[in-house]
Amino acid sequence: MIKAPRGTRDLLPPDTALWNFVEAAVRDVFRAYNFHETRTPIFESTELFARGVGEETDIVTKEMFTWEDPQQRYVQLRDSYIEASNAFKEGRPPSGKLVPLELLAGTQSLTLRPENTAGIVRAYIEHKLWDRGLNKFFSIGPMFRRERPQKGRYRQFYQIDAEVIGPPSSGSESPARDAEILELVATLLDRVGITGWTLQLNSVGCPVDRAKFNEALKQALAPVIDKMCVDCQRRAVTNPLRVFDCKVPEDQPIIATLPTISQFLDEACRAHYEEVKSILNAVQIPYVENPRLVRGLDYYTRTAFEFTHGSLGAQNAILGGGRYDGLSKALGGPAAPGIGFAIGEDRLVLALAASVESVYRKPDVYIAPLGPGLNGEAARLARELRRHDLVVELGDGSFRLKKSFEAADKMGARYILIVGENEVAANAFALKNLASGEQVTVPRSELAERILRK
RNA sequence: GUGGGAGUAGCUCAACCGGUAGAGCAUCGGACUGUGGCUCCGACGGUUGCGGGUUCAAUUCCCGUCUCCCACCCCA
Structure with a gap:
């Protein structure tokens, strides 16, 4: 493994x-x-850390992830060439180091920061x-x-x-x-x-x-x-x-x-x-x-x-x-x-004193489509509710209602919304509070507000 | 890099002196066709970290190695 x-x-x-x-x-x-x-960047030139952090520190001498990256040193070569040519024109010795040609296809040392x-x-x-x-x-x-x-x-x-x-x-x-x-x-x-x-x-x-x-x-x-x-x-x-x-x-x-x-x-x-x-x-x-x-x-x-x-x-x-x-x-x-x-x-x-439970946001509502033909309707409802900044989880039409309940329970959803043939026909849906067990039939237009109300 | 402890099912842990690897939880299914949490039944789940050695036989003993934990070093 x-x-x-x-x-x-x-x-x-x-x-x-x-x-x-x-x-x-x-x-x-x-x-x-x-x-x-x-x-x-998460990686930089090794030289940056050697000079910045300190050549003699433990970090630099033995704790860095460093590798040699093949690289063509166009920039150094170009700068070196420009300086050499300027120096020649001005009749003075070139300053700085001239990059030898064999370094053209050299490597660059890189380090994870x-x-x-x-x-x-x-x-x-x-x-x-x-x-x-x-x-x-x-x-x-x-x-x-x-x-x-x-x-x-x-x-x-x-x-x-x-x-x-x-x-x-x-x-x-x-x-x-x-x-x-x-x-x-x-x-x-x-x-x-x-x-x-x-x-x-x-x-x-x-x-x-x-x-x-x-x-x-x-x-x-x-x-x-x-x-x-x-x-x-x-x-x-x-x-x-x-x-x-x-x-x-x-x-x-x-x-x-x-x-x-x-x-x-x-x-x-x-x-x-x-x-x-x-x-x-x-x-x-x-x-x-x-x-x-x-x-x-x-x-x-x-x-x-x-x-x-x-x-x-x-x-x-x-x-x-x-x-x-x-x-x-x-x-x-x-x-x-x-x-x-x-x-x-x-x-x-x-x-941290805060517990995971206090900051982990659980679904506001679990939508349970009751029958394979109702996935589309459930998805439409989910889309509408999510626009109201609700956290929505979606079941599957093949699930038995008991299984949907168990799933909703397990993930800690506050409500379960049942989407069956009757509900679709009436355009009003069974909304059950999983903690209190209270169940009401809510018209589609009032669903979001009802769930938000808590 | 140094010293010590520990690795067994997804998780938490058992398995006596070396004698055929188990439980709880979790997962899945059923009891139960549109109403959950409880209960009961069943299923799935393992190269016992990995490799070697000793032995009739190794989760168990020995060696190596990997990973995690604790401390040192150093640092956030």
Whole structure:
């Protein structure tokens, strides 16, 4: 039997009703904050993620679905040729790399997107979206990471993603945007019925601050590192910030003595962070400061945050995000400060209080044609009722009435409508409420209204 | 990638020390020709995840592999 590949799964009714409920609520909230939808490709050039997410991150080094796609490099070849010919005319050496001819029929490395921000920023640069001022985007779609599956963690998973990006003159750098995003998330979680979330907040400063902090951290770790766990010893070399993620109890007293990033923020970053917190207080969004909160991706600056939820086991982060003021430049674009977040939709649905029953819409009426010649009449009635936005299910003339009743019952229809010879002749139909057992004969013209009335 | 647990009917689960694979629910049919939920009867449903090994005999023991679950790593 062919099965869904590891780490993927089928979302089926009635569960999909829950997903639709979430997405509808999310779209409502985004609308109120003037966010608009984007849909970027599910695969991009591998280079985009290597440069955007960070060459050394786990995501890029071991978790991406990457393949080589045969491709004729017309564009590079053409640009290379134009530059060469211009250079020749102007009597100067050509700039940039000349694409050798043997690459004409080479390959292009492509990757299923492991996250969405890089793609959005790529689109921002490609379409020169700075001309629009401040862009507020959201998108909903699948991401792909080749990780070992676990509860709330899949190889194809879904993210609800929001990004605010624009030139500095558009206010994209303002702490007001950070606070607005955080307040939006809080609203969104409340709206879909997630209770008991915790907002953890920190500022990771500018790259310069982080470099200074990293240095101080290394110095602080040097004398104590041999007393710590093997994971920490490894982290101390590869990524000292990650030492703060350590969960080994024996290490905690040592970790408590380590410097925190907050001590190394420059004046601008500190003021920015203070303003974010001040606005959050003004709109009464609760948060806890977590000076050890760091982000896994290289591009993050300043505000970093995470919303966690207790019901999710070890994968307790329901969403994470932060500011990425340097990303656009890193991808070859202009300065374009931005801030965004990504909700793990799979995890959001897991944490949802709403039950499937409460959002799964059942048929309003089941139409039971009584006899093989009555399918046409039943279909006409169904068509009329569906125009009134009623959910209509249709039986078959070959069914015995008992079977129609059972079918209607099973799918949870509110009413059954019996379409027999007598009813057609009278142009009035037997309508029975399946819950109460009450049955009335209703003229065709009053059917929709009667069913809608409940 | 590392460590641990688990895979038996569509679903939830049985099957004692290795001895011919079972129940409930669900599905379909009948009792019951135009009135459901209840009841009764019957039917359908299986390469016991897959492959190999040990054995007279394997769902059971061993090895490999796949998938899921839990934790680590990392992250949403």
